[in-house]
Amino acid sequence: MSRAPKKQLSGLTADTDEDAEFFATADDGDAGALSFRLTPKQAIAKAALERALPNNILRAAQRGEPVVVLIDTANVAWTHELAVAALKLRPKPQVVSPVKPPTRYEPAEAPTILRPTFAITSDRGWLAPALVAAADVSVRVTLTPQVVEAALKLATGRKARVEPLDIVGLDVLDVASAIRPGESAAKAVRRMKEAVQSRTIGATKDDVPLLRDLVGYGAALATIQSIADDVEQVVAGGLDAKALPSLLIFGKPGVGKTLVARSFAKTVGLPLILTSVADWFASSNGHLGDVVVAAQRAFDRAVASSPSILFVDELDALPDRSAMDARSRDWWLPVVTGVLMMIDRTRGSGVVLIGATNYRDRLDDAIRRPGRFDRHVEVTAPQTVGELSAVLRHHLRGALENENLTGAARLGVGATGAQAEDWVRQAKEMARREDRPLALADLAMAIAPRDPRCEGVRRAVAIHEAGHAVVGRTLGQTIVSVSIIESGAANGATNFVPSPSILDRKGLERQVVIGLGGRAADELLSGGPSSGAQDDLRKVTQLAAAIHASFGLGATLASRTSYSAAGDLVAFDASLRRLVEADLARLMKTAREIVQRHRSEIEALAAWLVVHRFGTGADVEALLAGSTSMSSGRPPSPCPISSSS
Numbered sequence: 001m002s003r004a005p006k007k008q009l010s011g012l013t014a015d016t017d018e019d020a021e022f023f024a025t026a027d028d029g030d031a032g033a034l035s036f037r038l039t040p041k042q043a044i045a046k047a048a049l050e051r052a053l054p055n056n057i058l059r060a061a062q063r064g065e066p067v068v069v070l071i072d073t074a075n076v077a078w079t080h081e082l083a084v085a086a087l088k089l090r091p092k093p094q095v096v097s098p099v100k101p102p103t104r105y106e107p108a109e110a111p112t113i114l115r116p117t118f119a120i121t122s123d124r125g126w127l128a129p130a131l132v133a134a135a136d137v138s139v140r141v142t143l144t145p146q147v148v149e150a151a152l153k154l155a156t157g158r159k160a161r162v163e164p165l166d167i168v169g170l171d172v173l174d175v176a177s178a179i180r181p182g183e184s185a186a187k188a189v190r191r192m193k194e195a196v197q198s199r200t201i202g203a204t205k206d207d208v209p210l211l212r213d214l215v216g217y218g219a220a221l222a223t224i225q226s227i228a229d230d231v232e233q234v235v236a237g238g239l240d241a242k243a244l245p246s247l248l249i250f251g252k253p254g255v256g257k258t259l260v261a262r263s264f265a266k267t268v269g270l271p272l273i274l275t276s277v278a279d280w281f282a283s284s285n286g287h288l289g290d291v292v293v294a295a296q297r298a299f300d301r302a303v304a305s306s307p308s309i310l311f312v313d314e315l316d317a318l319p320d321r322s323a324m325d326a327r328s329r330d331w332w333l334p335v336v337t338g339v340l341m342m343i344d345r346t347r348g349s350g351v352v353l354i355g356a357t358n359y360r361d362r363l364d365d366a367i368r369r370p371g372r373f374d375r376h377v378e379v380t381a382p383q384t385v386g387e388l389s390a391v392l393r394h395h396l397r398g399a400l401e402n403e404n405l406t407g408a409a410r411l412g413v414g415a416t417g418a419q420a421e422d423w424v425r426q427a428k429e430m431a432r433r434e435d436r437p438l439a440l441a442d443l444a445m446a447i448a449p450r451d452p453r454c455e456g457v458r459r460a461v462a463i464h465e466a467g468h469a470v471v472g473r474t475l476g477q478t479i480v481s482v483s484i485i486e487s488g489a490a491n492g493a494t495n496f497v498p499s500p501s502i503l504d505r506k507g508l509e510r511q512v513v514i515g516l517g518g519r520a521a522d523e524l525l526s527g528g529p530s531s532g533a534q535d536d537l538r539k540v541t542q543l544a545a546a547i548h549a550s551f552g553l554g555a556t557l558a559s560r561t562s563y564s565a566a567g568d569l570v571a572f573d574a575s576l577r578r579l580v581e582a583d584l585a586r587l588m589k590t591a592r593e594i595v596q597r598h599r600s601e602i603e604a605l606a607a608w609l610v611v612h613r614f615g616t617g618a619d620v621e622a623l624l625a626g627s628t629s630m631s632s633g634r635p636p637s638p639c640p641i642s643s644s645s
Contacts, residue, residue, distance in 0.1 A: 040155050040179035044143075044172050045085035047150035048078075052139045061116035064091050068113060070127075070135035071120040074142060075300035077173050079120050082141060086118045093118050098126040110134070122300075123345060143167060143304055148175055148192075152185040160185035168196050168271035168305045208259070211267045215390035216382035216417055217260070223377050224249075224260060231268045231352055235307055244307075246353040248315075248373035250360040254418030255379045257356040261311040264354065272309045273302050277317035288331065292338045299342040306350030316357040320364045323562045336364055343372045362564045380498070381416045383480055385409045385616060391417050392443070395424040403440045411448040411614050413481040414495040423447050448485050448613060455610070458484060460526050461491045462606035464533070467521025468494040469620060470602045471594050472514040479617035484609050491532060494518075505553040508543060512587045513594070515540040520591040521602055542567030544580045544587075554579065 038046065052071065060067045071086075073079045076099045083097035093116035101123070102108040110128035111117065119131050145162040152160050156179065166189055167175060178191035211225050227245050234244050247264075249257045258274075265272035275298035283294045302310035318336050321329060346353055355373055357363060367373065382388040389409040412423065427442035451458060461484045469482045472494070480495040487493065499511065519533040546566035548554035561569055570577050595602060601624050608623055609615065615623070 038154050040151070040176040041081050041172065042085065043151040043155040043179070044147065044175055045081035046088075047154060048141045048143070048147045048172075049082055049085045051144075051147060051150070052141045054137065054139075057137055058089075061089055061093060062091070064115060066113045066115055066117065067137075068117045068119065068131070068135045070124075070132060070138040071118060072124070072138065072140040073120060073122045074304035075122050075171055075296070077171055077300075078141060078304075079122050081172055082120050083118070086120065089116070091115065095120065096127065096131065097121065101126050142306075143170065143172060143175065151175070152179065152188060155179050156183070156185045156188070158185040160189050162189055162192075165271065166193050166196065168273075168308065170195055171300060171304045208262045208266050209394070211263050214260070214263055215394060216387045216420075217256070217379060218383055218387065220377050220379050223375070224264065225267075227375060228264055228267050231270070235268065235270065244348075244350070244352050246347065246372065246374050247355070248360070248368065248376045249354065249356045249379055250376065251358070251379035252381070252416065253358050254416035255381055256417040257379055258311070258313065259417070260379060261309070261354050261356070265309045268309075268352075270307055270309050270352065271305055272311060273298065273305070274311050274313070276313035278314055288334060291335055295335075295339055296342060299346050302351045303346060303349045307352075308350070309352045309354060310346065311354045311356065313356045314358075315355045315367065316359045316362045318364065318367065320362055320562055322365070323362075323565050336366075340366055340372070343367075347371070359564060361562065378498075381414055382420075383413075383497075385413055388413055388415065388420065391420045392424065395421045399428075399438050400440055400443070405440075405443070408440060408444045408447055410616065411444060411485065413614070413616055414483065414493060415447075415487075419487075451484075451486070451613070453486075458610050459606060460522070460530070461532070462609040463521050463526040463602065464518040465492040465494045466602045466605040466609060467517040467519075467525070467595055468514060469517075469605060470598045470624075471517030471520070471591055472496050473620070473624075474594050474598060475510050475514060477510075477514060479620050481614065481616050482605070482609060482620060483614045485613050490535075505547060508547055508551070508553070509583075509587055512540045512543055512584070513591050515543070516584070516588050516591040517595065520588065520595040524592065524595050525599065525602060525606075538567065540584065540587075541570060541580060544583045545570050545576060547583070548579050549573075549576060 049071075053069065057067060057069055061069075071082060073082060079097050079099055083095050086093060086095050094111060094114075095118045096111060097118075097120040098108065108126060108128040108131075110130035113134065117131075119127055119135065121127055124132050145164055145167065148162045148167055149159065152158070152162070170192060174195050175192060178195060179188045180191075211221065211228055214221055217224075224247070227247055230245055249260055251257060261274075262272060275295075277295075279298070280291050280294040283297075298312075299310065302308050318339060319328070319332055321333065321336055324332060343353065353373070355367075360368070360376065360378075368376070382391050385406055386409075389405040392405050392409060412420070415423075423443060423446040426446035428438055430442045430445065431438040453461075465482050465484055469479055473479055477499070478497040480497060482492075482494045484492040496514075499507065503511070515536050518536055519529060522529050522533060542563070543566075546563045548556070549560045549566045549569055550563045552559055570580055605615075605620060605623060612619075
C-alpha cells in the first residue's frame, strides 16, 4: 500500500496516512476528550493536553468556534508532540507550531481565524505578534507527575505512582523512552528514575552539606545564604517567581564552586541540573548548530523540571566577543547569542540560574550584566588556619577526629578546597600502603613534603617571597600568608587580602610595585635576578598594559582590549610596549627603594622562612614587630651543579 503524501503544518510535518491510524471521538460526557491508539509519546501528549486545556475551551473547539489557544511548551520536542495531539481533536483545528525562529525569508505570519486555532510554541517570539495578541486563552504545558501517571495508564493500561523527583530534568522524549511495549508501568517509572540519576544531581545527596555547614568560604557564604533565603520564599509562595535571583560564582580553580551549587540546591530543596560549555561540545560533533542544540537541551531540561536550579559551569569558555578577531567572531557569534537568548527565556520560568567561571574578567559583558546574572559572588580559598582546619576536617570524614589539625593547616593556608581534598587522599594512601591507621604526620607530610632543594635555593626563594611580603606590607596590604613550600610549578607564594575590585591608577601601580618586590629583593639581596620571577613579570606586564589598553587610565580613553588580553597586545604593539616598559622601569625603581629601606626586615623574614617554611600574616607581623636582626648571619651552603654528557 502506497503512503499518502506529507503535508507541512507550520513546522510540524503531519502524515495523512498516520492520521488514518488514529480515530478521534468525543464522549457526550467529556466534550473535549482525545481518544486514539497510543504510542508512549502520543499518550504523554494526550494526557498533557487534556489537563492543560480548560473544559470550556475544549467544548468551544468541539463546536467549531474560532477560539485561539496559545500553548507555551518547554522545548521543541513538546511542541511537536502536542501539535500532533491537537490535530486529533474533532473538528480538526488549525495548528501553528513553529520549531525555529522566523527569518527574513520565512517571516512569522498570523493565519486567518475561521476555525479553532492552536498556537503551540516553546518561544512566543517565533509566532506572529498578531497571533499572540489574538489568543483567547494561554496555558503552559509541563511534565507533571499527574501527566505521567495518566500517560502510563493510557500506554500500558496500568497505574503507577510518580513522584516529582522521579521525573526531574526529564522531557517528553525521555519519559517516552522509558515506557516500553509489554512492560509494566512500575518498570517504566524505575527506568525514569535511572534516567534522572544519569542527568541530574539530586538535592538530597548525603555527602553534600547544607550551606550553613559549609566551611572555608568566608564572607561569600553569607551572601549566598541570603540568595538561598530568597529562593525559599519564592518556592513557598511568599515571593513572585519573577523574583528568583540568578547567581554568578567566580574564583580560581579548585575553590569549590560546584560544591556551593550542590549545597545551594540541597538547602533550598530543589533539583540541580548540571551542564557546562565543555558538555555542549562533548555531546555534539562540534558543528555550530549541534553545539547550540546541546546547550538548548540543558536549558530545556531545567525549564521542564522547574522549579529547579541550572548550574552552568566554565562560562569563560564562551569567549568575549569584543576580544575576538573577525574570523573567530563569525563562528562564535551564533553560539554566544544563542546562549544569551536561552538565559533570557529561562529567567522567570521557575529556574534559578547559577553560572560559574574561573575568570570573570574574560566573560562577555552581555553575560555578566544584571538581568542575566544579577548577583556576582567571589569564592576564595580558605583564608585562615581555622578555615583550612575545618575544610580538612570535612574531607577527613571522621578520621583523626581526636587530633588537633592546626599545625598541619598552618602549612597550607592559601590552598584551595580541592588541594585540601587531595592532601587528605594522599595521606590516606600513605597509611594504606604501609597497612596502618592514618596518622596526623601523614597529613602534614602530604601538605608539606620534605624539601629536596638545597639550602641556597631555599634561601633564594625565601628572599624573593619576603621581598613581596615586606613591599606589600609597606604599601598597606594585609598579608594572609607567606610560604616557600613548592606547589606545582610555584617555588613559593605570598598571599594578601584581596584589593578592592575597582582601583585608580595609583592603586593599580601599587599592585605592580608589589609584584616587582620579589625581583627587587633578588637583585639587591640574593646575588642578582633569576628566572624565578617570570610569572611575576608576566602578571605586572599584563596589569601595566591594561592601564593603557583596557582601563583608559593612560594617555588615551580608548579601551582596545580586555584585561585578560592586554598582556598579549604588548608583543604586537610597539608603542604600547614602550609605554609599558617605561612604567615598569619607573615602578621597579620604587620597589628597589622600598627593599633597600627595609633590607633588615626582608632578611629576617627570609631566615625565619628557611626554618619554618610557612608563616601566616600574624606570624609575619609578630616577627617584624619583635626583631629586625634575625638573619642567620652565615652564607647558604652552595648547591651542587649537575652536569650531563
